[in-house]
Amino acid sequence: MHQVTCVVHGGAGHWPDEEQEQALEECLAAVRAGWHVLQSGGDAVAAVVAAVVVLEDSPLFNAGVGSVPTEEGHVEMDAAVMEGKELKAGAVALVRSVRNPVRLALEVLKLGQEVMLAGEAAERWARAVGLATVSEEELIRAAVRRPTPPERIGGTVGAVAVDVHGNVAAATSTGGRRGKRSGRIGDSPVIGAGTYADNRGGAASATGDGEAILRFGLGRYAVSQLERGLSPAIAGGMALAEISRRLVGEAGLILVDRFGRFGIAHNTRSMPVAWLRSGCSRPEASICSIPEGRGPARLFVRGMD
Numbered sequence: 165m166h167q168v169t170c171v172v173h174g175g176a177g178h179w180p181d182e183e184q185e186q187a188l189e190e191c192l193a194a195v196r197a198g199w200h201v202l203q204s205g206g207d208a209v210a211a212v213v214a215a216v217v218v219l220e221d222s223p224l225f226n227a228g229v230g231s232v233p234t235e236e237g238h239v240e241m242d243a244a245v246m247e248g249k250e251l252k253a254g255a256v257a258l259v260r261s262v263r264n265p266v267r268l269a270l271e272v273l274k275l276g277q278e279v280m281l282a283g284e285a286a287e288r289w290a291r292a293v294g295l296a297t298v299s300e301e302e303l304i305r306a307a308v309r310r311p312t313p314p315e316r317i318g319g320t321v322g323a324v325a326v327d328v329h330g331n332v333a334a335a336t337s338t339g340g341r342r343g344k345r346s347g348r349i350g351d352s353p354v355i356g357a358g359t360y361a362d363n364r365g366g367a368a369s370a371t372g373d374g375e376a377i378l379r380f381g382l383g384r385y386a387v388s389q390l391e392r393g394l395s396p397a398i399a400g401g402m403a404l405a406e407i408s409r410r411l412v413g414e415a416g417l418i419l420v421d422r423f424g425r426f427g428i429a430h431n432t433r434s435m436p437v438a439w440l441r442s443g444c445s446r447p448e449a450s451i452c453s454i455p456e457g458r459g460p461a462r463l464f465v466r467g468m469d
């Protein structure tokens with residue numbers, strides 16, 4: 165019997181004070197959803213998808229219904245899910261009308277052929293498998309109704325989990341960078357960059373400057389450190405230190421290994437996270453926000469061995 169763990173994040177960046185409490189509440193709700201799946205005997209893949217769906221359904225985060233618009237005023241969402249036993253993965257990019265892109269990524273994983281579907285082909289697949297849709301107008305109206313405070317950076321969501329069989333999984337979902345060029349795909353749906361899982365090491369979900377994360381291959385890099393036997397907190401810290409050394413970019417990571425240990429690392433001012441592990445009586449959440457005026461964040465690392 166393995167130690168069971170679920171960890172979620174709500175995006176590396178900067179969260180203004182007035183949004184922090186709600187962000188933490190919603191991260192706690194997401195971790196509870198993932199935990200419920202794990203406790204009912206569900207696998208790690210089902211758990212990370214359940215957790216991410218909760219955050220995609222919240223207008224607070226930059227994913228699903230809260231996705232930010234592109235420079236042309238469209239919404240183009242990316243998501244991925246990967247499991248660590250057989251290295252199965254599914255990803256979608258540039259989807260405009262799927263309510264929960266992470267569910268569509270799961271359908272691609274289940275299909276077991278392609279790893280990534282983008283644009284209209286992905287949307288056709290969503291309709292074929294009967295996933296809930298949302299009109300782009302509705303998404304844009306939601307964004308206009310609830311504008312993100314200009315000082316807020318971040319809001320991508322992700323989850324990692326290990327189930328009772330010691331299988332790990334990761335999922336990430338995003339609306340991408342605010343005002344991004346139409347057609348731009350970030351790191352989140354790219355296996356090895358924003359999302360990665362391999363039972364030999366563990367699972368990772370990244371957030372932050374997508375182009376830097378893509379060029380560095382942050383998710384795969386972090387899981388490779390777990391394969392070497394490092395704890396997730398040390399591996400996460402090393403991965404963040406290395407990407408900061410090589411490239412200009414802000415990023416965050418959550419990591420879990422097959423033993424149920426987890427790590428959280430970011431070099432941004434804040435990143436809301438929540439976690440629950442067997443043996444803990446209730447989920448915990450934290451945002452680790454650096455008050456204005458204390459200078460740029462360096463590297464924040466937390467975790468549980």
Ligand code: ASP
Pocket residue numbers: 175176177317318319320338339340341349350351352358370371372373374375
């Ligand atoms: N990594 C995401 C992207 O570049 C954005 C983020 O995590 O805030 O699309």
